[in-house]
Amino acid sequence: MRKLLGTALAATMLTGLAQAAEVKIGFVTTLTTGGAVIGNDIKKGVDLALEHMGGKMGDLDINLIFGDDGFKPETGKQVTDKLVKQDNVDFVAGYIWSHVLMASRKTVIDSGKFMITANAGPGPVGGKLCHKNFFSASWMNDQGPMAMGEVLNQKGVKSLYIIAPNYAAGKGMVAGVKRTFKGEVLGTDMTTWPTQLDFSAELAKAKASGADGLFVFYPGKAGGAFMKQYQQAGLKSSLPLYTAFTIDALSLPKFQAAGFTDVLGSQFTGHWDPNLDNAQNKRFVADFRAQHGAYPSPYAAQAYDSIFMIKGAVEAVGGDLTNQDGMRAAMESANYDSVRGAFSYDSSHIPVQPWYLREVVKDSDGNWTTKIVQTIAQSVENPYAADCKM
Amino acid sequence: MGKMTVVSWVTLFGMVLLAVLPPLFLMNGQAFYMDLATRLVILGIAAVSLNLILGFGGMVSFGHAAFIGLGAYAVGIPAHHATWGGFDLIASYNGFLHLGLAISISALFALITGAISLRTKGVYFIMITMAFGQMAFFLFQSLDVYNGDDGLTIDVRSEFPLINLDEPLQLYILSYVSLVGVMLLVRMIVNSRFGMVLQGAKGNNERMLTLGYNTYFYRLTAYVISGAMCGYAGFLLGNFTTFISPDMMHWTRSGELMFMVILGGASTLFGPVLGSSVFILVEEILSSFTIFWHLPFGLMLIGLVLFIRGGLMGLFKSKGR
């Protein structure tokens, strides 16, 4: 009763009237620091999703609140606290960075609300820390590199050198490629994240190792810095590069502006591509390009998906947000139109989906983008699923 | 008891406000504001401890965030092992163990770093304390067992008989009472003979030396006390946030602590608490308006340094003093 009184009081103070029925979504992403490169693209994806829904999920208005994690786990947890306790949202979605997700996870899970990652996929959330209210709209960190490991085997790469940032996602990516790659790993360098942007020492070591190939993972602005230095070191012929989340729709326009043609032809793995042929994706990519004059990144696509996932859940229960079981069942069935096409969930709430090999190409207008050159596998297993006791 | 000055009234009023408001928030279902108040009071303890050496002792420590981090990890590491196994010697949820570790490790770190730092003066002291802070920062970043940079989630809070830190109100009361205790302790120290020597050395070290006081020893003692108190604040902060990471020790955090002390008014009893309150509230308000809140925040900081002598508490002091 007291709580009710307080809420009513607050509502009256804020809006003057009790609000119409709405679904509240907290969306945590990075809007400041260099990490905001990705966060801004995600925000565009979310905004487009809201626009395509006409601001409504069923009969409910959508009230979406962005939170800025400042690229730091601690700040991410603080804004998550606020979304849960102050804004009392029904869903908490977003999260680019694995360490931010790990720091914020407990707050959301303890509150009994739904948590949906639109990007980050650290091992524990699909394994020993899996939870009935946690869903991924993306993948596990390990999976993209695991697909890449298969590609390396097919290409006959015998030895590999690995450079990645020293944080949760970097460790997962490295573990992933090591899991499927059948050749020898000659060395691994983990660099300080996110501050280290000069990789001279690591590149020199990679070169001296005499490996057949170099695998790296540098999301966001670090990816641009790495690619530039790789090119300046002149390693393209002697040490071919294989990447995960390093080249994307965010860095390609910058590379094109800087005339960095070495990037054309680069290959990497992904579960989504702007050229995927399904109605939802065509609409998303066309409208995104019309609005922003650039291709969407996978981050934007995943964010777009995550909002549609919530819509599917809300509409499945006819807008009754107290029916958590109904919403959970809807999400488990992946009942919405995803830009990646049809997919399903495994028992730990991680998507089971095809993985593709993508390549950097010029589109018909001369813009640099990507296309799918090969379907690597119809699914890549979640290596942590066995630890999940749900 | 002497005549109440304006400053004493402000102190009393502020402390009463802190005692009464947050529980009211909680009763009204405003759990978030309760959280904000808890954070503010805990950082207030850290600021009060920094003020002992910065304000009263003239030692500008630019690495105090390290103590907060050490205190927080003194909760996180034993709890981590108690949950996931390993390191049986300290693996425990026992609050007294956490508390003892937090205070003793902070004090030891202060003793070692202080002994070296206090050989230097002025800007060198500012920078060497910062260097030690960064050392702690990178040390915890390198500890893969405790997730390095990714930080550590505390699944179970420190356990004490009678009080339950999972209850926000009890945690707040503990923090508030601790703040009062720390303030009284600092007042006692400052008014003692020890405190007189400390403040004398801040004003004129040569004179205190010629008077036969080994000021190095006095300063080191104050530095250790301050470090231990700050470690205690870290113990509370770890229990409050239930997430700790090396980022808590970054030099910018030490800068923020210094800012809190100066903002409120160095070498006053209530200044650091006022400073941390205003800091947290302004940060909260600005950041709810714009993601570019650092810009007005920075301008405020510059304005403070340029125009306000003696911090906010200085505004309340009568001109005669």
Add this chain to the structure above:
Amino acid sequence: MDYTLLFVQVLNGLQLGLLLFLVASGLTLVFGILDFVNLAHGSIYMIGAFIGASLTLLLGNFLLAVLIAVPLTGVLGYLIERFVARQLYDKDHLDHVLGTFGLILVLDTSAHIIWGPAGITVPLPAWLDGQVALFTGVVFPTFRLLIISVGLAVAAGLFWLVNYTKLGMLIRAGASNRTMVSALGIDIQTLFALVFALGAMLAGLAGMLIAPITTASIGMGGQIIITAFVVIIIGGIGSMKGAFIGAIIIGLIDTLGRSFLDQLFELFMSESAAETAAPAVSAMMIYILMAIILAVKPQGLFPPKVR
């Protein structure tokens, strides 16, 4: 031991060291002569990088862009001196630290608003973008060699300026005796503004030189400023020689630590633990070095005689 690798890593370390010297030299001038702690020096480095990057894209020529951008950062330095730093000279170091801490927030957020969070990739002319074969088996990026050369040239120029010119004499006198310089009828305020602008230009140049490697990005200043402070503290505040030697030492320690520490660690810990511990410990090493040096010589390796 792979000597080719060692040689390349030493060159990488030198390059990092000389870049650090460019930042630290400006810092030590301002710190040593104006007795002013400028935490925002790193933000000038960042803004220099952004100005240089924008001009490069605009003009299509990196070298021309640098020639124009360096004086522009000088102007920025002058403005900061005129409107913020000058008001702080007669306050204590604590106020300098706090005031310039605020300035960092202002400048970094402004850069975010002006240039966005994405950063700018800086294109280089083809002749700078390749590699040079130094001798058999050793190839090194041309542009990193350029940074080494520019760093050495600036170092030589600064030694000449400080030791053999009238301005240098005034600078040295300003450090030791402000009132005497004023008594000689020299406008000390102009002198200070000039020194500040010179420091800003050096930091800006460093930013422009690193931008083609790491891209110009927000937040880059906060990373280098602390290292630059460590450099001048180790070298002795106000000493150009100290800044130079300190910068080379730090550059080498950082690079060699990142190169070889993990192999050393693997001798007594698991491979994965070594991979994670090595970068953080090599970052920690420079602070350990600083603590040791200050414990032995509380005023750094080369404390200026005049102080």
